[in-house]
Amino acid sequence: xxxxxxxxxxxxxxxxxxxxxxxxxxxxxxxxxxxxxxxxxxxxxxxxxxxxxxxxxxxxxxxxxxxxxxxxxxxxxxxxxxxxxxxxxxxxxxxxxxxxxxxxxxxxxxxxxxxxxxxxxxxxxxxxxxxxxxxxxxxxxxxxxxxxxxxxxxxxxxxxxxxxxxxxxxxxxxxxxxxxxxxxxxxxxxxxxxxxxxxxxxxxxxxxxxxxxxxxxxxxxxxxxxxxxxxxxxxxxxxxxxxxxxxxxxxxxxxxxxxxxxxxxxxxxxxxxxxxxxxxxxxxxxxxxxxxxxxxxxxxxxxxxxxxxxxxxxxxxxxxxxxxxxxxxxxxxxxxxxxxxxxxxxxxxxxxxxxxxxxxxxxxxxxxxxxxxxxxxxxxxxxxxxxxxxxxxxxxxxxxxxxxxxxxxxxxxxxxxxxxxxxxxxxxxxxxxxxxxxxxxxxxxxxxxxxxx
Numbered sequence: 001x002x003x004x005x006x007x008x009x010x011x012x013x014x015x016x017x018x019x020x021x022x023x024x025x026x027x028x029x030x031x032x033x034x035x036x037x038x039x040x041x042x043x044x045x046x047x048x049x050x051x052x053x054x055x056x057x058x059x060x061x062x063x064x065x066x067x068x069x070x071x072x073x074x075x076x077x078x079x080x081x082x083x084x085x086x087x088x089x090x091x092x093x094x095x096x097x098x099x100x101x102x103x104x105x106x107x108x109x110x111x112x113x114x115x116x117x118x119x120x121x122x123x124x125x126x127x128x129x130x131x132x133x134x135x136x137x138x139x140x141x142x143x144x145x146x147x148x149x150x151x152x153x154x155x156x157x158x159x160x161x162x163x164x165x166x167x168x169x170x171x172x173x174x175x176x177x178x179x180x181x182x183x184x185x186x187x188x189x190x191x192x193x194x195x196x197x198x199x200x201x202x203x204x205x206x207x208x209x210x211x212x213x214x215x216x217x218x219x220x221x222x223x224x225x226x227x228x229x230x231x232x233x234x235x236x237x238x239x240x241x242x243x244x245x246x247x248x249x250x251x252x253x254x255x256x257x258x259x260x261x262x263x264x265x266x267x268x269x270x271x272x273x274x275x276x277x278x279x280x281x282x283x284x285x286x287x288x289x290x291x292x293x294x295x296x297x298x299x300x301x302x303x304x305x306x307x308x309x310x311x312x313x314x315x316x317x318x319x320x321x322x323x324x325x326x327x328x329x330x331x332x333x334x335x336x337x338x339x340x341x342x343x344x345x346x347x348x349x350x351x352x353x354x355x356x357x358x359x360x361x362x363x364x365x366x367x368x369x370x371x372x373x374x375x376x377x378x379x380x381x382x383x384x385x386x387x388x389x390x391x392x393x394x395x396x397x398x399x400x401x402x403x404x405x406x407x408x409x410x411x412x413x414x415x416x417x418x419x420x421x422x423x424x425x426x427x428x429x430x431x432x433x434x435x436x437x438x439x440x441x442x443x444x445x446x447x448x449x450x451x452x453x
Contacts, residue, residue: 015047018346023051025341030054033330033337036213036222037064039243040338042348043251045319050244056210056327059224069198069240070210070325071227072310075303076239077166078268079185079249081118081287083173085264086188088114092176095267095286099168102175105142106168112146112155114172117165118286119272123151125378126445127164133230138171141232150378152446153439158429159275159284160377160446163236170235181235192259193248198240200227200305209240212307213328222328225307237305246323250314253288253299254321269299269316279424280444282354291351298351304332311335313350322350354424362407368392368437371406371428375440375447382440382447394425394442410437 022040030038030053037054056062088095093102095115100106109124116122127133127145136144145164152160170181177184186197196207211224229237241249252260253268260268268286275284280302283290288299291313300313309331314321322342324335339352371392375382380397384404387393393401394414403415405422414425429439429446438449 015049019049019051021345022049022341023053025345026051026338027053029334029337029341030326033328033334034215034220034222035326035328035331035334037068037210038326038331038334039064039066039068039070039324041243041247041321041323042342042346043247043319043321044346044348045256048244048247050247052243056208057224058213058222059211062208064210064327065208066244067196067242068208068210069196069205069242069245070310070327071200071212071305071308072239072241072246072325073237073303073305073308074163075241075246075301075310075312076235076237078253078287078301078312079189079239080166080169080173080181080235081268082252082260082264083184083188084114084118084169085268085286086260087173087176089261089264093172099172102172103142103168105139105171106146108143108147109151109155114169115272115286116155117169117172119275119284120159120161120165120277120444121157121272121274121284122155122162122165123153123158123160124162124164124168125150125152126160126162126380127167127233128379130228130230130233133233136232138167138232142168142171145378152377152448157274158439158441158446159277159444160441161277161280161444163233164378166236167232173235182238185239189249189259193245193252193257195241195245195248199234200229200238200240201231202240205240210308210325210327212305214307215328215330227306229305237303241325243323243325246310246312246325247321250300250312250321250323251319254314254316254319256319265316269297271297276441277354277444278426278441279354282351291353292355293349293351304329309335311352313352320348320350322348362409362411365405366408368406368410368412368428371404371437371440373437373449374451375449377445377447380445380447382442384440396442 039052041050112122213222271283281289282292291298303310336352392404395401405413410428412425413422426442431438
């Protein structure tokens with residue numbers, strides 16, 4: 001059943017008045033969440049309504065416009081996946097063949113398939129930080145990261161969000177097309193969609209570009225943040241775009257564009273059985289996250305760069321697409337509030353996050369003493385040890401430990417020490433042969449146990 005505007009006087013149903021209402025709410029929510037600038041685009045299938053607000057860069061005072069491009073962070077990944085899918089549709093590669101057939105640098109993980117790269121089910125670690133990545137080449141990066149020793153689980157059996165997997169996917173595009181990844185995404189996706197390309201690190205951008213922002217805790221003022229992305233990580237996070245650009249790509253994902261053939265979009269949206277992304281989404285396809293709401297399955301992705309928060313949701317059944325960009329970390333909370341406003345103003349019940357209603361009643365917290373230990377995802381160390389009150393607490397690479405609240409189904413929440421509020425954390429995994437906890441997944445990233453205590 002298609003979405004409809006809630007019952008109201010006929011005049012209130014016009015796109016111009018709806019645009020006014022959305023503009024007022026976006027302005028107000030940006031002030032509430034201290035987000036300098038934001039964009040929203042809603043494609044109802046018949047009308048595209050776009051609004052924007054605020055400042056693109058507090059350093060220069062430049063305003064956000066409909067054309068302003070915002071660093072998308074991981075929302076770049078669906079574009080890279082779409083490139084790979086187009087190559088598969090042309091017969092240049094097979095999704096279920098080992099990726100090392102095209103990339104010798106993946107010889108250390110010969111069983112990982114191209115499908116598993118796109119769905120984060122290959123067991124690859126997330127990869128080193130951008131400063132480390134900037135000091136090497138893509139081939140050396142992948143040779144070092146994609147090793148049997150560092151596999152988090154048997155490929156095709158679980159989920160772990162991996163930037164390294166998308167560095168590999170980008171290399172795959174370059175190997176097959178003979179074009180650098182920026183050239184391939186420009187020629188095969190962006191320009192056919194009518195999008196003016198912009199990338200992190202552009203010396204002379206061809207369109208207005210927004211800065212990300214952080215809040216100075218001492219003054220409460222927003223300060224511009226520098227984007228830090230190694231060139232080899234571009235396929236995982238280098239795109240800049242506006243909400244209207246995202247909406248155009250979202251429409252293509254629903255099959256409403258000749259750019260992506262229906263067979264390609266259907267395959268991208270098909271849930272991968274092994275993909276259990278935990279707090280990130282309700283499921284995962286090939287390059288796109290899947291979100292459940294009211295019996296529908298939306299596709300899309302979230303992206304965070306340095307000081308930005310961007311979101312895309314598309315409903316293939318109705319053709320509705322919602323796209324949002326914000327240039328501060330607080331824009332994630334703005335997006336969730338805005339989703340509630342969209343429901344109230346338009347009747348569009350967009351899933352801002354994984355479906356809370358689908359989380360089972362886990363009962364009372366339980367003690368889980370055998371979860372204590374050190375777990376690793378590549379070079380990242382997850383340490384779980386008893387806190388001052390004896391309950392387990394999690395620290396990542398030695399950062400501030402956050403109390404864990406564990407449940408009988410092996411799921412866990414993280415407790416904010418300042419507010420006491422519980423946030424979805426992830427889940428533990430027991431080895432079926434030994435019964436021993438051997439992995440933990442936190443925020444979609446899996447870490448393998450390396451020792452006890």
